Amino acid sequence: MSSRHTFSKEERLSGKKKIDELFSSGSSFYLQPFKVITVTSTSADEKSAPAQVLITVSSKNFPRAVDRNRIKRLMREAYRLNKQLLYDELKKQQKTMLLGLVYTSKKIEPFSLIQEKVIASLQKVILQL
RNA sequence: GCCGCAGUUUCGGCAUUCGUCCCCGGUGAAAAUCGGGGGAGGAAAGUCCGGACAGCACAGGGCACCGCGCCACCUAACAGAUGGAUUCCGAACUCGUUUCGGGAGAGAUAGUGCCACAGAAAAUAACCGUCACGGUUUCGAUCGGGGCAAGGGUGAAAACGUAAGGUAAGAGCUUACGAAUGGUUGCAGCAAUGCAAUCAUUGGGUAAACCUCGCGGGCUGCAAGGUCAAAUACACUUCGGGGAAAAGCUGCAAAGCUUUCCGUACGGCGGCUCGCUGUACCAACCUGUUCAUCGGGUUCACCGGAGGUGGGUAGACCGCUACAUCUCAGCAGCGAUGCGGGGAGCAGAUAAAUGAAUGCCUGAUCUUUCGACUUGUCGGGGGAAAAACAGAAUCCGGCUUAUGAAACUGCGGCCAUA
RNA sequence: CGGGGUGUAGCGCAGUUGGCUAGCGCGCCACGUUCGGGACGUGGAGGCCGAUGGUUCGAGUCCAUUCACCCCGA
Numbered sequence: 177m178s179s180r181h182t183f184s185k186e187e188r189l190s191g192k193k194k195i196d197e198l199f200s201s202g203s204s205f206y207l208q209p210f211k212v213i214t215v216t217s218t219s220a221d222e223k224s225a226p227a228q229v230l231i232t233v234s235s236k237n238f239p240r241a242v243d244r245n246r247i248k249r250l251m252r253e254a255y256r257l258n259k260q261l262l263y264d265e266l267k268k269q270q271k272t273m274l275l276g277l278v279y280t281s282k283k284i285e286p287f288s289l290i291q292e293k294v295i296a297s298l299q300k301v302i303l304q305l
Numbered sequence: 306g307c308c309g310c311a312g313u314u315u316c317g318g319c320a321u322u323c324g325u326c327c328c329c330g331g332u333g334a335a336a337a338u339c340g341g342g343g344g345a346g347g348a349a350a351g352u353c354c355g356g357a358c359a360g361c362a363c364a365g366g367g368c369a370c371c372g373c374g375c376c377a378c379c380u381a382a383c384a385g386a387u388g389g390a391u392u393c394c395g396a397a398c399u400c401g402u403u404u405c406g407g408g409a410g411a412g413a414u415a416g417u418g419c420c421a422c423a424g425a426a427a428a429u430a431a432c433c434g435u436c437a438c439g440g441u442u443u444c445g446a447u448c449g450g451g452g453c454a455a456g457g458g459u460g461a462a463a464a465c466g467u468a469a470g471g472u473a474a475g476a477g478c479u480u481a482c483g484a485a486u487g488g489u490u491g492c493a494g495c496a497a498u499g500c501a502a503u504c505a506u507u508g509g510g511u512a513a514a515c516c517u518c519g520c521g522g523g524c525u526g527c528a529a530g531g532u533c534a535a536a537u538a539c540a541c542u543u544c545g546g547g548g549a550a551a552a553g554c555u556g557c558a559a560a561g562c563u564u565u566c567c568g569u570a571c572g573g574c575g576g577c578u579c580g581c582u583g584u585a586c587c588a589a590c591c592u593g594u595u596c597a598u599c600g601g602g603u604u605c606a607c608c609g610g611a612g613g614u615g616g617g618u619a620g621a622c623c624g625c626u627a628c629a630u631c632u633c634a635g636c637a638g639c640g641a642u643g644c645g646g647g648g649a650g651c652a653g654a655u656a657a658a659u660g661a662a663u664g665c666c667u668g669a670u671c672u673u674u675c676g677a678c679u680u681g682u683c684g685g686g687g688g689a690a691a692a693a694c695a696g697a698a699u700c701c702g703g704c705u706u707a708u709g710a711a712a713c714u715g716c717g718g719c720c721a722u723a
Numbered sequence: 724c725g726g727g728g729u730g731u732a733g734c735g736c737a738g739u740u741g742g743c744u745a746g747c748g749c750g751c752c753a754c755g756u757u758c759g760g761g762a763c764g765u766g767g768a769g770g771c772c773g774a775u776g777g778u779u780c781g782a783g784u785c786c787a788u789u790c791a792c793c794c795c796g797a
Contacts, residue, residue, distance in 0.1 A: 184325085190656060193619070230656065241350090241696055246660095253661045256324065287661070 187259075189230035189274055198230065198274045205300065209281030209290075212297050215274040216305065226266040227273040229255060237282050247279050254291040258298060265302045275301070 189195065202213040231251050233244045255277070266273060277297070 188656080191620080192656090195656070232656065242694095245696060248657095249660050253324080257661090 187228060189228040189276070194228070194274060195230065198276050202274070202276065203304075204276075206280070207293065207297050207300060209279060209285060210293060210297055211276075211278040211280050212301065213276035213278070214301055214304070216271050217273075226263045226271075227259070227275050229259075230274070230276040231255070231279075232276070233279040237280075243284060247284060250285075250287050250290050251277060251279065251294065254287070254294040257291070258295050261295070262298050262302060265305060269305060271305065273301075 189198070198213055198215055202215045204211055204213040206212075231248050233247050235244065238244045238247070262273075262275075277294075
């Protein structure tokens with residue numbers, strides 16, 4: 177399990193309450209082209225995933241659904257390939273986390289740049305733990 | 306071969322690696338895991354119409370409001386489609402009641418309103434004019450009450466057009482020819498309507514002004530609607546622990562049972578037989594004992610504890626993808642479409658799946674180079690490059706808008722060859 | 724999924740029942756005033772009313788389609 181690059185339902189953030197909790201009490205920072213929001217808790221539940229992630233793109237910046245879907249797919253792919261960095265650190269500290277990634281740029285970036293920025297964001301999150 | 310119009314179909318393929326959603330099967334108590342299959346569009350978009358489906362409402366009728374409005378036909382239905390008739394506008398030529406393209410649509414003779422400016426007048430016509438009669442007269446004309454609507458000018462629009470007769474002057478006043486509208490009859494057509502005959506009329510436009518007539522519409526939408534249901538709060542209730550009243554019956558007494566009430570007293574506010582709220586009171590009673598203290602006991606508005614029930618929130622599930630379904634040829638029909646038959650199973654997510662990386666192939670297009678000549682086309686080589694508009698959200702039928710190509714079919718035109 | 728509104732000069736807005744040359748405030752330009760600027764005064768420019776089509780003699784206004792923006796409800 178430790179080396180798999182899966183992305184299943186438990187690792188995604190869903191439910192109105194958790195999302196409200198993330199946006200109302202989360203701490204955030206900007207790292208172009210993202211805004212990163214996090215909420216950490218110490219309860220170490222064995223069954224659930226170490227982190228639940230929310231990926232979103234404003235429909236104001238991208239009025240077409242095609243563009244929004246494409247950006248979310250690219251971001252999801254980048255997170256999926258690199259989430260192990262975050263998971264290892266969270267398991268070591270016995271913590272769980274709600275993570276929000278908001279795309280704030282107004283143009284579509286290529287996959288290589290998005291992946292690079294996702295890695296940088298995750299490293300910054302780890303430093304703040 | 307090229308161009309134009311209409312229609313149909315398609316939008317990359319292969320390999321490797323890593324994933325995602327659904328279905329089926331295996332292993333497993335489960336979590337999970339393995340194998341197989343499937344996974345965006347012609348517009349999925351806008352949400353402009355019409356339905357299906359669901360809940361609520363519903364005697365019957367009328368009014369209001371909204372939509373539609375030539376005829377026939379198709380359809381589950383439509384403001385959609387098909388075929389036709391009329392009329393207007395535009396274009397073309399062979400100048401014809403021709404062809405093509407694009408609109409329009411009940412009623413202006415039910416009533417009301419409006420029609421700026423100009424003009425006498427914008428709808429019960431009369432300014433200039435014109436005509437005879439009567440008066441005045443400087444003999445130029447002028448005044449009066451009348452007739453007329455030919456001519457003038459205005460305007461988008463002026464009260465059928467032309468000719469003749471007629472008259473004081475004129476006028477559909479009369480006649481002939483013609484135009485328009487309506488009725489009746491005949492013929493053709495299912496009908497709209499067309500043609501012909503005959504009679505009547507000559508009444509301005511506007512209903513995308515109010516309106517009248519005919520037809521249709523109950524309202525809300527899958528976040529509809531249904532099932533299960535955590536925590537917390539609330540309501541009711543059971544158990545045990547501390548504390549009040551009224552009436553009737555029973556009991557030696559507290560008390561019990563039934564009914565009323567749901568703490569009492571005094572204030573405040575309001576929607577004033579009741580509710581909310583502020584302050585004060587925290588017990589009452591019976592019995593034992595010498596009053597008290599203390600012991601035992603009874604009741605319950607209220608208080609706090611444990612359990613149950615309830616509506617129902619978060620959440621989960623159903624609705625949820627099988628049919629106005631797709632496809633193949635046949636038959637009926639001018640056609641939209643229908644009929645019976647063979648075959649196929651074809652997305653179902655929920656902060657929302659259908660993706661990412663690498664390599665190769667085909668190559669619309671772009672660029673570069675070489676050659677040929679009709680000097681902007683053709684042919685060869687190299688390089689870049691899957692590409693327009695765009696992402697399902699209950700499901701269908703249309704409409705509208707966005708849109709780069711490729712292939713095929715039909716029709717029309719031009720050129721070449723036979 | 725459903726409902727509502729707006730679009731008029733550089734900016735913010737009027738213009739209801741169709742009618743003469745579409746107005747108002749701020750801004751802009753020129754001139755005057757001042758030693759100069761501001762303020763003030765006078766004069767002027769700037770619009771085809773989001774787009775297309777239609778009804779009408781005539782459309783910012785009426786009708787249809789469409790584009791863009793804003794807001795609301797479950």
